[in-house]
Amino acid sequence: MKRRLRLGVVGCGEIARYTALLARFVPRLVLSACCDHNDEKAHRFARQFRIPLAFTEVEEMLETAGLDAVYLALPHHLHAGMIRRAVEAGKAVLVEKPLTRTLSEGVALVNWLAGQNAKVGVNYQYRYDAAAYRLAQAVRAGELGRVFSIRINVAWRRDESYFRSAAWHSRLDQAGGGTLITQASHFLDLALWALGEEAQEAAGWTATPRFDVEVETLAEAILQTEGGTLISLTSTMAAAVEEAVRIEVYGERGQAVYTDLPLPRLHVRGVRLGRHPLPVAGLHALQRSLRGFVNWVLDDQPYLIPAEGALVVLAAVEAVYRSAQSGRRELVEKIRIAR
Template identity: 35%
Template sequence: MEKPYVRFGIIGAGTIADFHAEAIRSVPDARLAAVCDTDAERAAAFARKHGIECHTDLADFLARAPIDAVTVATPTGLHGAVAIPAARAGKHVLCEKPLDVTAEKSQAIIDACKEAGVLLVPVFQYRFGGGAIRLKRAIEAGRFGRLLHLSGRIKWWRSQDYYDSGAWRGTWALDGGGCLMNQSIHTIDLMLHFGGRPEQVFGYTATRTHTGIEVEDCACAVLRFASGAMGVIESSTACAPGFPARIEVSGERGTAALEGDALTEWRFADTDAGDEAILAGIGEKKLGSGASDPKAINVEGHRLQIADMTRAILAGGQPAIDGAEAKIPVELICGIYTSMQTGRPYIFAR
């Protein structure tokens, strides 16, 4: 008798779809079964490459494809339009970041999945990196004491050709924003993962170097967490040649920093039995970086997250990341945009 497995279908056959296909294939209890894309030529090419079913109509795909779960890999502004029907069709949903372009649209996806009784898993693969896991455990163990400052620096670079390569890129309707929403959301999610609930944010945004886009390529924001900790976010897709994203967490008893998925600082007032092994691995990277090229990431983070989702589906449990968490970084980023427009801090509801 064959061991049970989860059958995945991918919606959207763009750049990130190949990463998902490879990641799904690398999980023993997962199978890639089908793809759906409104571009018939692109869908057919992807299906041939991966030896899977091809669909161009979403309703047909959800009704007929042999799938248990979908990967949503469309432009952000279309996430709800495909994730909500998928949930209503009884399919578990793995959704690329960000969940949608606004907090309200993100909530609609969360509600649809809850009502349908299916899992919603947002793609935040950097939470599965070894450095992020160790840093979160240290916070939970109280090694930092009271958290004081969290900073996120995402000084990346994207060419003009990157924005010109797709009509949806750099638009409010389909990209949801610029360097903050598209590129920096992973770092912002980790800051919230470490720092907890945000209280208010004030920010500036600008388009400094790229042409023909509606959204920002530079941004800076200050943030206050409900705990009293303070934060700073620097974000850009205009900083040549592009540098690994960096997060630094400081408390009254210690400081740690991540560059990409690698710990680069680990200093505490009190030592711990595991510190020597952690310090021996300082700088070790496993997940890749999209600092200069969005294709320069590897599939390891996606593999870890898909393996976690597959386990949850087969065991009837919960995934490591609750779908409702995906709304918070979207609201924070939209709060920065609102702050820029009003000249006032955006205050989160209690």
Template identity: 30%
Template sequence: MTDLKAAVIGCGDVSAVHFEAIAKLDGVRLAGVCDTDPGRLAAAVGAFGVPGFSDHASLIAAVRPDAVHITTPHNTHAAIAADCLHRGVNVIVEKPLAHTLEEGRRLVEAAKASDAKLAVCFQNRYNATAQAMHSLLSAGDLGSVVGASATVMWHRDTDYYRSRPWRGTWAGGGGGLMMNQAIHTVDLLQWLVGEVVSLSGNAATRFLGETIEVEDTAEFVAEHANGVRSAFYATLANAVNAPVTLDIVTEKATLSLRGDLTVTYGDGRVEVVPERVVESGGRAYWGVSHELLISDFYSKLSEAGPFWIDAEEAEKSLRIVKEIYRQSYPDAAGKVS
């Protein structure tokens, strides 16, 4: 890998894992940082010894990075990413693709029109367990998928939202639990089982109503393109961040994800695929695979064609979430657009 220049736009919480990943990559160096918050910007400049900028256009003009990592609030993802792609800069953007369907479609079109690549951070697809599930299902030896289910039983409190007020708003986050936490599991469900063609669901605010205007609990039943039905439940009202569950039942085995993956075959055999364990300054619920996704992205910059988790791929989970909102808030167009 040649000497590539990276820059991070947004120096908040999740940027930590991006800085870690960049530091570990051979042939890639951090060349600049950007944040609209003077305190966060100063901290990043001091920590990494690179130039700092208060807007991404100035950063690109001065640093001329080969790739930028966008770790800003949801409602800025599409605009910043589209502008960077227009300037010929490769982009890694945190999930979700955008905070609205309109902005998501805008970014899809911008990516199609650019020679630069775009990746969306659905890093859990790189987990050892998710990779094993995908390989087993793709091989066909387990027979057809019969059904699937998933849960996200996590905890968030008032302080979490007050520390970053945009998270609790439709304008800033584009939604709550489903956009900011559970969308990773939604992505895995549709990636492993098949694209969702219809669903019936509901989202509601069950216990954080005095703090946020978005949902903290949601559920849906989905029909996939292959005729399989899946059931999904998520909430932030749990006492702890419990392991995400994802169960896929096939004709010949059951795949159960609970941190590690347990495969129980019809003949009684049981196999366990352990998840990788890595040391990181990031939060445990972000998973262990940002580094793998980021490394893979940089390794493919010289190849033709889009990155495999691109804007069109990320738009699938955005549409699922927004369909739940459409069914739950029929009189509030701003929540479902």
């Protein structure tokens, strides 16, 4: 058994900085290398987080850095190709959400991965949030009874620097979308995972208040799952004042409300939920996600979001975007994976 997982970071932007900071508190994880096409950025990142090797070419890092795995914090349109390159080099992969920019790319990738001996996980880190995990497990265990409604509100605020520092965020061909795919997909993933169902039909609306960009900064959606649960979703990055994320789950026996600020909390009425402890310890969801990935690669303990598990939310997101364009309800594409 390997004692430590040697991880390389690809893409030295804002989210990678958070990940590198929390990686210091993950047992058996060592940041061995980093890579960015901008040489100054790569070396500054290496100095800041005491990473011994910095690269501007991914192939060189994969061939020479002695890595076990890579963490990808890249524009969405680069995910599919970079995952393939890392897997072909014999590395495990943890990629920032979404798995890929489009569902078709994701399905093709997962089908390709079926023929590889590789572990690829997607960092939908809220599955490792203690309160969110407890909510999801309670729903899966039927403790709220049949769930008939879930309401999700994501009122976040971004300023011009969000697009200025990473211009790909503003481009539809690179990001695939805006607040829905980049931010709200975290919580839609959580809802669908909790239900253990795929979305079946979607109605959606998008707009772009406050910014002159190609992607939406406001999205509204209603989705119906295979089991008949209605999920209503509002997400924005244009809020005047940022608010806590709120997920309300209404079941036949009781209801539960998750909020993430100032700390993640779960308020329950009508029933008493089980404890449902997380499979890994830690103080922060991202830290736990990293620890879960390490345990998966080194010890073969299941990671909560393998690549195939991230397709369900991607299919739902695409249906909402199609609905926003067509002005009518859209069926969610069924996911077909080769077995």
